Amino acid sequence: DTGVSQNPRHKITKRGQNVTFRCDPISEHNRLYWYRQTLGQGPEFLTYFQNEAQLEKSRLLSDRFSAERPKGSFSTLEIQRTEQGDSAMYLCASSQSGQYYGYTFGSGTRLTVV
């Protein structure tokens, strides 16, 4: 198992463009989480899935953000009409429900909106 994989590692986009990130969790993990981290801050929760169901969304997740996990495996996070304030590291993590061993994080996707 290679851990949690995120692609791309870096993304530079122009303001107003749409971007999509992908996360592949550890295969036996049924929970998948998205976090956002900006400079000088800890990770901030965005949303999480248990299997294909999106169970919780943060108020940080505006209407321009959407996340999916269609088959309960990989997940995508899309940001529409990007703004400069969206520039951040987007982190994905996975875990197994019922036995809380803590999350396994991916290396993140760094988004820069210019």
Added chain:
Amino acid sequence: AQSVSQHNHHVILSEAASLELGCNYSYGGTVNLFWYVQYPGQHLQLLLKYFSGDPLVKGIKGFEAEFIKSKFSFNLRKPSVQWSDTAEYFCAVSGYGGSQGNLIFGKGTKLSVKP
């Protein structure tokens, strides 16, 4: 509101010095507590966790943390730091029980260890 406060933004120590990083939380109800570490250029890794039982928790690489419920604290300690401990350390809290959907992180403490 639920929150985690880490007292120090940046700590600079010499090798072999003792380390204590403060963490206080505000959370209604029983909690799970975590310390994560992020080495330069690497992803977040779990250092140690507390769910229940012995409030003194031992983690990897000689780290330990003590949960003091009356003080809402979960401070991280290491008796003797090494240059390789240079990293950013994050304290985090979640609710206890089945719906652990959401970890709340502190802002992190950057530790620099001088050789």
